[in-house]
Amino acid sequence: MDHIGYIAAFLTTFAFLPQAVKTIRTRDTSGLSLAMYACLTIGIAFWLLYGIHLQDVALIGANSVTLILALPILLIVARNALAERRRLKAAAHAADLLHNK
Template identity: 50%
Template sequence: MTTIEILGFTSAFLTTFSFLPQVIQVFKTRDTASLSLAMYSIFTVGVAGWLVYGIFKQDSAVIVANMVTLLLSACILSMKLYNDFATKRSKKLHEGDHLEECVN
């Protein structure tokens, strides 16, 4: 393995696993309120693009890093989508209860 390949894999490892603390925090607390849905959506699509790019270029560091990053960012995005949907549903149900109280 060349020095530049070692640099590539080391950098890929560091940037990829920088998401691990966020994933752990999100799954531990189930709190995604402060996370941007737009950012994680755009980021996840971008990472998927980098994965495809790495596959076409046959670059192992890009492929491995973006496979793992895609998995981690998709986990966060999934939890964010789930929580946003559940919050909106809960607010609608609560508003419906309030309207019933007003009518009665």
């Protein structure tokens, strides 16, 4: 069963690699949910803490790597969401100025 745990940890951890590489390269997060990535990243951090508490090498290793891959995605998604919110606010303000002239 330990081998199954290590295989599961490897597969679920490295499943993040293609998304991390694509997001970091392109900065395109249009299809990603900020709420989902925030919950996921916090969950991964908690799994890491749990693995440390249990001194479980598979949990510690898998969740350390997953956190390293998920955190940059979360930061990029958050930055893009904030920039989009600012852009929409500026556009609405500009529209109000034009409408009120």
